[in-house]
Amino acid sequence: MVKTVNERVVEETLKQALKISRVAAKERGKIAKLIKTLSKKIAARLIESDYSLSLPSGKRKKAIEKYLKECQSEIAGELSEYREEFQETLSGLAVFASADAAQTINAIVKIELMPTAGISKAQAKTLASEGWIGGKTVGEMFSRLGDKVADKVKEFARKSYAEGKTVQQMTRELTGYKDRNGVPHPGIIEATRKTAEGIVRTSVLGISNAARMETYRDNASVIKGVQWVATLDLRTCVDCAMRDGAAWDWDGNPISAHNFLYEEPPLHVNCRCVYAPVLRSFKDLGFDDFDEMPESTRASMDGQVPESLKFSEWFESLDADEQTEILGKGRYELYRDGKITFGDLIDQNGRAMTLKELYETLDL
Structure with a gap:
């Protein structure tokens, strides 16, 4: 059976999302390594600090507070340096996602259908720094991550002070260790690693989707709306899976049978959903002489929203x-x-x- 243009566009959009997910995986590895490095650095700062159980309680408390200020500066500096590098990656990714979206459609239709080939580097840079992902910018998410890491260290250090732990005991717990039975005990800030990885992955997928959407909107004369495409597997949440196949026009009105409100992915942290464009038909675009169109797209450029595997059907399998x-x-x-x-x-x-x-x- 010959696939329609819009069905092929959905397939190619998912392939692009897979490429971009590999970038997300690489960045997750970087941020995980950064968290591990931070653990070692704040442990080293403790060893170099003035804290000692031999000091009177007042002086020990002051030593802890001084140590925490140094840690806060260390955490903010490390995350800020990574964020700047990460936003450069996001900017380049936005340019790629946008251009690839336009080029893919033109390649499928076999004519220069998309007049706007993608966003500029300046637009991409603005999107990476100022774009909202779930109502927050990348900078705001990293700022909150820094606060979370600093709070973990603060809570741990003050509790250790109250319990009279030695520097050796504290550094061991900061970096992580294995007990006598070989059971691993993660470092104190290891719990923030998943949060950090979630920020990175969500940002990569969110910014790339936003870049594609900019290109789709710039070509609204060709694209009549967008369709929600979910990755149906055991990691897909019900919210995302139920939206699979839902489509809207540029005013947020449904153009397929559903009752969902228009929202742009990511719907949540680690959301892997994307929007695929729904192209208008040749007739809608004013092409009356179909003989001039490529044979492979004459009948398949019908403007119809492609049917996807419904969640209920997949679920029953x-x-x-x-x-x-x-x-x-x-x-x-x-x-x-x-x-x-x-x-x-x-x-x-x-x-x-x-x-x-x-x-x-x-x-x-």
Whole structure:
């Protein structure tokens, strides 16, 4: 069966998202290494500090406070240096994502359909520094990360002071260690690594999606709207999976059968969803002489929103354990027993309902 142009565009958009996810994986490795390096540096600062159990409590307290100020400066400096480098990466990624989106469409249609080939380097730089991802800029997310890391160290240091721990004990806990049974104990700020990796991954996918959207909007005469494309696997949340295939025009009105409000991905931290463009038909674009069009796209350039694998169909292909993992035990049991449908999982704002909210809607 011959695929329509819009079906092929969805496929190519997903391929591009896969390429970009590899960049995210590389950056996650960098930020994980940075967190580990920070652990060692703040441990080294403690060894070099004036803190000692031989000091009177007042002087020990002052030594701790001085140490914490130094740590805060160290943390802010390291994260700021990485953020600047990371934003340069995001800027380059935005240029790539935008240009690739336009080039892909032109290659599929086999004519120069997209007059605007992509955003400029200046636009990309602004997007990387000022673009909102879930209502926050990259700089704001890193600032909050720095506060979180500093708070972890502060809480640990003050608690260690109260418990009378030695410098040796504290540095061991800061960097992590294995106990006598070989059980590993992560360093104090290791818990922030997942947060840091989430920021990096979400930023990479969010900025690249925003760059594509800039190109789509600049070519609104050719593109009539966008379609939500989710990666359906066991890591996909219900909110994202239920949106798969939903499409909107540029005014946020549905152009496919759904009740979801228009929102731009990422929908949450680590969201992997993307928007694919929905191209207008040749007829909509004013091409009356179809003989001038490439043979491979004459009939397939129909402007229709491509049907995707619906979440319900994909879900039914999974076993009970996988279904439970996605919905959670309580929601799965309600679904299995026929007390709720997939439509019941979503509230009027297009959000997945909690188990408590579901029970409140049922007459049990």
